[in-house]
Amino acid sequence: MEKQKRFILPENEIPTQWYNIVADMKNKPLPMLNPQTKQPIKLEELTGLFSRACSEQELNQTDAWFEIPEQVRDLYKSYRSTPLVRAYGLEKALDTPAHIYFKNESVSPVGSHKLNSALAQAYYCKQEGVTNITTETGAGQWGAALSYAAKAFGLELAVFMVKVSYNQKPYRRSIMQTFGAQVIASPSMSTKAGRQIITESPNYQGSLGTAISEAVELAMQTPNCKYVLGSVLNHVTLHQTVIGLEAEKQMAMAGEYPDMVIACFGGGSNFGGLSFPFMRHNLVDGKKTVFLAAEPASCPKLTRGIFQYDFGDEAGYTPLLPMFTLGHNFAPAHIHAGGLRYHGAGSIVSQLIKDGMMKGVDIPQLESFQAASLFAQTEGIIPAPESAHAIAATIREAKKCKEEGVKKTILFNLSGHGLIDMTAYDQYLAGDLTNYELPDEIIKENVSKLDKIV
Ligand SMILES: *Cc1c(COP(=O)(O)O)cnc(C)c1O
Numbered sequence: 001m002e003k004q005k006r007f008i009l010p011e012n013e014i015p016t017q018w019y020n021i022v023a024d025m026k027n028k029p030l031p032m033l034n035p036q037t038k039q040p041i042k043l044e045e046l047t048g049l050f051s052r053a054c055s056e057q058e059l060n061q062t063d064a065w066f067e068i069p070e071q072v073r074d075l076y077k078s079y080r081s082t083p084l085v086r087a088y089g090l091e092k093a094l095d096t097p098a099h100i101y102f103k104n105e106s107v108s109p110v111g112s113h114k115l116n117s118a119l120a121q122a123y124y125c126k127q128e129g130v131t132n133i134t135t136e137t138g139a140g141q142w143g144a145a146l147s148y149a150a151k152a153f154g155l156e157l158a159v160f161m162v163k164v165s166y167n168q169k170p171y172r173r174s175i176m177q178t179f180g181a182q183v184i185a186s187p188s189m190s191t192k193a194g195r196q197i198i199t200e201s202p203n204y205q206g207s208l209g210t211a212i213s214e215a216v217e218l219a220m221q222t223p224n225c226k227y228v229l230g231s232v233l234n235h236v237t238l239h240q241t242v243i244g245l246e247a248e249k250q251m252a253m254a255g256e257y258p259d260m261v262i263a264c265f266g267g268g269s270n271f272g273g274l275s276f277p278f279m280r281h282n283l284v285d286g287k288k289t290v291f292l293a294a295e296p297a298s299c300p301k302l303t304r305g306i307f308q309y310d311f312g313d314e315a316g317y318t319p320l321l322p323m324f325t326l327g328h329n330f331a332p333a334h335i336h337a338g339g340l341r342y343h344g345a346g347s348i349v350s351q352l353i354k355d356g357m358m359k360g361v362d363i364p365q366l367e368s369f370q371a372a373s374l375f376a377q378t379e380g381i382i383p384a385p386e387s388a389h390a391i392a393a394t395i396r397e398a399k400k401c402k403e404e405g406v407k408k409t410i411l412f413n414l415s416g417h418g419l420i421d422m423t424a425y426d427q428y429l430a431g432d433l434t435n436y437e438l439p440d441e442i443i444k445e446n447v448s449k450l451d452k453i454v
Pocket residue numbers: 112113114141142230231232264265266267268269270271340384386387415416417
């Protein structure tokens with residue numbers, strides 16, 4: 001029989017609901033806290049910052065399913081379902097008995113999974129009469145996705161882009177500007193948070209934490225303006241579950257069910273998006289799938305971070321989140337080219353790690369680029385440097401299958417393509433990248449500055 005490589009859902013099979021895993025978790029994540037009162041955040045406090053619909057989703061612990069609004073579903077149809085692909089080429093190169101599948105989110109118009117939540121969040125803002133939105137972006141994928149989504153729903157968008165990326169990744173900036181967004185390098189002189197950091201360290205190249213502070217500050221000071229975040233928070237991951245819900249049906253088309261689900265991890269949105277619909281079967285049907293979140297060894301919050309209430313941003317404007325964290329003052333090493341630089345993990349994932357439902361795995365930088373190259377050469381797609389961490393973790397597991405002579409079905413997320421990240425590949429090819437492991441003392445020092453609440 002001819003082997004099928006690619007599985008696509010007919011339009012009427014695209015999911016109509018997102019999945020909220022919190023409803024099925026025995027131990028609920030700890031609540032976000034108001035940093036002044038140290039009391040759990042109330043809905044009305046969140047709606048000052050985020051749209052009401054997203055604030056409600058953020059705090060909901062009881063409803064497992066949320067309708068995907070019709071206008072969002074219509075826009076999803078232009079690129080969903082994304083393909084589920086059997087990686088025969090990679091399997092052959094590894095000579096592994098494992099069956100390797102990947103969900104290809106790189107086919108979205110902006111090249112990554114980020115659009116799944118950008119469209120939803122822009123839609124809700126528009127519904128609620130918001131005219132302006134602000135956000136931050138690191139490598140630029142989130143900014144690109146939200147720029148397109150803002151335009152689709154007629155919103156004005158200001159993006160604070162981490163300065164080092166603004167300078168090193170000019171094409172992502174042009175993409176955002178082409179979609180009609182305003183892009184500001186962060187730290188900037190246009191906010192109090194930015195001015196303070198520039199005054200203290202004039203050459204600071206920025207971090208996601210700083211860019212979030214600037215975007216939040218501008219949103220709070222602009223009438224009819226909300227702040228929109230692309231990762232970490234529960235409602236963002238909720239929107240991303242469309243990935244896993246599709247993959248569930250597509251794996252059934254392929255006649256398999258994953259023994260392992262693997263995704264790269266920045267703030268957790270593509271990981272949760274692919275994993276949670278499968279983890280639901282571990283929680284409610286007794287399945288035993290293993291879940292691995294692949295992070296860079298230079299930003300190892302899942303494996304070496306401390307579980308602690310911490311801020312989501314550098315200046316301390318956000319609510320306090322219960323998270324595995326390297327400290328909100330963490331700044332990644334300059335040598336690190338692979339994205340996934342955020343200091344903390346979302347509250348759902350942090351709880352799931354404590355409960356042993358999933359594990360983190362650290363990937364050294366060179367291993368991630370070696371994996372990316374092998375994947376490119378065998379499957380014909382240049383992966384995003386972020387996605388390369390998931391590929392590297394998959395390759396490790398497939399090699400184990402070969403050594404142990406066991407067949408496993410492995411599913412990983414190709415969260416995006418790397419066609420606009422060729423500077424990072426150039427650095428790798430020129431031999432300019434090295435491995436970098438974050439020293440324990442730095443983690444200890446960063447975290448020792450946090451207020452101890454748990
Ligand atoms: C943003 C991004 C990530 C990391 O963010 P998560 O919220 O952890 O998914 C990973 N891959 C790609 C392609 C991205 O754009």
